[in-house]
Amino acid sequence: MFESQSYSVILERMLERVPADMDKREGSVIYDAIAPAARELATMYVSVDANLRAVFPHTATDEHLDAITEPFGESRKQATFAVRKGLFYGALNTPVDVPLGSRFSISGVKYTVILKLAAGQFELRCEIAGKVGNQKFGTLLPLDYLDGLVSASLTDVLIPGDDKESDDEYRARFMQKVRLPSTSGNKADYKKWALEVDGVGAVQVIPFWNGGGTVKVVIIDTDMKPASTQLVQNVQAYISPAAGYGEGKAPVGASVTLAAAASVQIQVAAKVVRNGTRTLAQIKTDFEKASDDYLASLAFGQDPSVKYAKVGALMLSIPGVQDYTTFQLNGTTGNIAVTEGSVAVRGAVMLSE
Structure with missing residues (x-):
């Protein structure tokens, strides 16, 4: 000014x-x-x-933004811990139980066993808050000797961890609340309730999806991918553990069904012309990261369809790519539609020269 x-x-x-x-x-x-x-x-x-x-929400940052929003009952989301599934085996590939509290490591990231799911299957919580807990898969190394344990592996992301909410993310959420206030079980209410559960990244609300009094709440996780079964169960228990009884956040009489978004796989096949500065494997890695970011930006947006031209432009923006001679999405050269209740996720990427 x-x-x-x-x-x-x-x-x-x-x-x-x-x-x-x-x-x-x-x-x-x-x-x-x-x-x-x-x-x-x-x-x-x-x-x-x-x-x-510092005194206006559209320009305030850090503690100033927190101070402005606090009187409205809002607070910045803090980083959360990822909960993962671990598989443990003994001799002859027999499932083996490990003590609760046992600690394991993968690529320097440590996890603690917190709950038994089945024989040889346990929930593990990452010891570091944030999305870092969602990223690693594969062999776990025990930090202490465990008798009878031969192998351990880290598999499914049950509840994704999330980083501390940035200024832009928090500001957008606050402005949405102010502009679209929740009132007695309207759509904004259901979105707000679902987002209050750790691990939920975005929400779609479908009223009357199965007749009068029914509401379907479709969720994706903080990585903008279909939610896990565990996350769906957590949100269901929070919003409406018993249909119509008003025992959760939902009002009496509302039959609420939680569901994970359906995934629309986006497969890419392209013949790439390299400029000689990078290998095809390096180009593929960078393109997959750029594709993930693009698809995440579309999730539950006003126009979630995947644009053929946009993905092609992403390929041309990758260092080492000079041009391409063929380029297809799901075997076509057109846009890929993503319907309500669905989210686009990256499928196979097949690059050749």
Whole structure:
């Protein structure tokens, strides 16, 4: 707002008020007397501008944004811990139980056993909060000796961990609440309730999906992928553990069904022309990451269809790609439709030269 009030502008304005018959050149008594004051005034304008930005939700950041939203009953989501499924085997590939509290590691990330699911199957919670707990799969190494344990592996993401909510994410959620207030079980209410459960990234609400009084709540996780069975059960228990009885967040009489979004696999096949700076494997890795980010940005959006031209442009933006001669999505050269209750996820990526 006060960007125009720079040191040079203020100094020039002050010098204009000095009579013309006085020496106003740099180094003169008048110039040297005015310059420090101009500098201080410019600094003051910077502070005033920063303070103004700190009191409006669309420009505030960090603790200032937290202070603005707190009177509305909102608070920033903190980082959460991923819950994963672990498989444990002894001799002859026989399932073996491990003690609760046992600790394991994979690629430097540590997990603790917290719950038994079945023989040789346990829930493990990551010891580091955030999305890092969702990323690793494969062989687990025990941190202490466990008698009879031959192999251990980390598999499904039961409840994804999430990073601390950024300013942009928190601001968008707060503005949505203010502009679309929840009222007595409206759609905004169901979205709010579902998002209050750790691990939920986005929500679609489908009223009257199976007749009067029915509501279907479709969720995806914080990685913008179909929610796990465990996460669906957690949200169901939070919103409506018993249909119509009002024992959860949902009002009496509402029959609420929670469901994970259906996945629409997006397979890519392309013949790539490299410029010689990177290998095909490196190009594939980067393209898969860019595709994941693009598909996540579409999840439960106003237009969730996957654009053929956009994915093609992503390929051309990858370092090492000069051009491509063929490019197909799911065997076609057109857009891929994603219907309500579904989310696009990356399938096989097949690149050749």
